[in-house]
Amino acid sequence: MTDKDAGPGTFPAAIDYERMYRGEELSPGVAIQRPPWDIGRPQPLLVEFEQRGRIHDDVLDVGCGPGDNAIYLASLGYRVIGLDVAATAIGAARSRAAKQGVPVSFETADATLLVGHDGRFYTVVSSALLHCLTPEQRRAHVAALTRVIKPGGRLIQFCFTTTDCAELYAPYPISEETLRSTFAPPNWSITMLRPDRLTVEPDETMSERFARIGFRPELDDQGALLLPVLVLEAQRI
Template sequence: MRLASEGAFAGAVLDAGCGTGENALHVASLGLPVLGVDVADTALSMARAKADDRGIEAEFATADAFHLERLGRTFDTVLDCGLFHTFNADERPAYAASLASVTNPNATLYVLCFSDTDPDTVPHPISQEDLKAAFTPSNGWNITTIEPDRVQTRFHDDNGAPAWLATIKRI
């Protein structure tokens, strides 16, 4: 919501790992074309129902995050809110390459993931070094910023969980 209020989204938007679609629907409500992708068909059905109920035009599709090129399209902005931290260290570069395959030059990727600042409070904590190792110039990315943030979950109080918000540009 904060990124959207700051005008961070532009052009065609991909919500990678969209789940039940809340972020995709918010961005779509701003008038941007959005595709939310996930592997969970049940979550995608819920996202489509929410879009219909709210009268918001958004597209949702089943997709493998490691083979996004199969979508056959490109995007100017990508949001990953809670997907990156589910991958192990060996999978992260492949995910970054998959994202690069569907982003236009100078596209912006926003990654909000659990951070290692308090590893006892989150599963799959990610360090800044983990982000830097996955998103490198050699696989098409330049990290602009990595800032401490919070992410809302079902398992944490209203303050959320410690997170990193990375802003990453496609070369």
């Protein structure tokens, strides 16, 4: 899939994330009780990267949602800022951080702009964000990442990839070809690109959508779904 043929499939392409986090209807009769990426714990893929020593210095969690990844990293001593477009998500993140006594800065921000953070971060983590952006938004987002990551810094990113059933849970699934062309010289060098699985907690709407076509993803040992993603680590040149 390339920019010209990316499309929304059967998953809603235009989502008001503020309404979604409030549990309000996204369209008549359609509401999401809990975003599937809100698993109530840090994403296991991110934990793996941290344990392998791939995260350093000041960290930006872009599209942080309710903040579990950012809180996890901050609890280990990293200086972390979490950004999300939805004010309700940021409010939830601040509440979770306060309950755990972990110092994290959470701010409402547009991922296609990232104003005020130029050259600030050595590590940026991005979990389940890129496939939510249209091709136009994606280009603006990558340009913003290019500004905020220090030369020599890295992006660690997990995004849903193009599979037979990806249209059931991702607005704009991303192919390996697209990632390789997006994170290319002169601004980027890909140091890792591999398939893996993202841990998600489906709500009733997603579960019903899967059941209608007989899609049965693997489960982890806590009963959460494991959905195909591409794991990218790219260095800012």
